[in-house]
Amino acid sequence: MTYHFLKGHGTENDFVLLPDHDGTVHGDLSADRVRALCDRRAGLGADGVLRVVRSEVLGETGAEWFMDYRNSDGSVSEMCGNGVRVFARHLLDEGLVDADEPVAVATRAGVKMVTRDGDLFTVDMGTPRRGADSTVTVEGRSWPAVHVDMGNPHAVAFVSDLADAGPLLEAPGHDREVYPHGVNVEFVVRRGPQHVAMRVHERGSGETRSCGTGACAVMVATALADDAPRGTAYTVDLPGGTLTITWTDDDRILMTGPAVVVARGTTDL
Numbered sequence: 001m002t003y004h005f006l007k008g009h010g011t012e013n014d015f016v017l018l019p020d021h022d023g024t025v026h027g028d029l030s031a032d033r034v035r036a037l038c039d040r041r042a043g044l045g046a047d048g049v050l051r052v053v054r055s056e057v058l059g060e061t062g063a064e065w066f067m068d069y070r071n072s073d074g075s076v077s078e079m080c081g082n083g084v085r086v087f088a089r090h091l092l093d094e095g096l097v098d099a100d101e102p103v104a105v106a107t108r109a110g111v112k113m114v115t116r117d118g119d120l121f122t123v124d125m126g127t128p129r130r131g132a133d134s135t136v137t138v139e140g141r142s143w144p145a146v147h148v149d150m151g152n153p154h155a156v157a158f159v160s161d162l163a164d165a166g167p168l169l170e171a172p173g174h175d176r177e178v179y180p181h182g183v184n185v186e187f188v189v190r191r192g193p194q195h196v197a198m199r200v201h202e203r204g205s206g207e208t209r210s211c212g213t214g215a216c217a218v219m220v221a222t223a224l225a226d227d228a229p230r231g232t233a234y235t236v237d238l239p240g241g242t243l244t245i246t247w248t249d250d251d252r253i254l255m256t257g258p259a260v261v262v263a264r265g266t267t268d269l
Ligand SMILES: N[C@@H](CCC[C@H](N)C(=O)O)C(=O)O
Pocket: 013, 048, 071, 076, 077, 078, 079, 080, 081, 082, 083, 152, 153, 184, 202, 203, 204, 205, 208, 210, 211, 212, 213, 214
């Protein structure tokens, strides 16, 4: 079977987009197919897959379009912050939504509203939730980890140096009672006032060059540590680029960053 795809990224967190508007092309999107598409040597290569499907096909509500996100290992996640920006850009590029209105994207973690200003996209990521703190472990070293849920789970560890986390070839150890469905782990250092840098090991994808929900979780953990007033913008540097995150007066997280589509074509993977 041959079908259409696009390739895009947000701060180098890269995705294969699969248009499947009426759910007839990839209704049975299997973990095997996701893994084949994401394979960086035998496939197209990506950190994850964004299936572009009408919400009504899946019985979802709240927005016309649903971002069906899969990690590169084929697992399903509730949310992908970089993915939402790329998804919204695709809808705008293809004229599938009104260019004069914020773009509504339904996800497993609710509807996200995306606005565009030139090449930058801002996502209302909703209200962060704090969970029980714990520790994360890499190669025998442990750090306290702040538990922030951005629709998906995060453990944020402040480290002395980003190299402390090592090559991150395996998932960091974590408390399975606190995170029964796995966790995305962020390692953070301070770069200056309201300015941090991070690395991330993503559940289901390994170390990636960026994670939007992870950057939001890092901002929340840092702002809490700083006792920063609401409305303060933080700059979060990631290996693949920079995101700007603000915690608003009405307790919502706004994430701003780029979104790029770099290729389109057909595949029979
Ligand atoms: N890279 C994404 C997060 C993707 C999902 C994550 N790996 C999970 O399993 O929760 C982002 O930009 O937020």
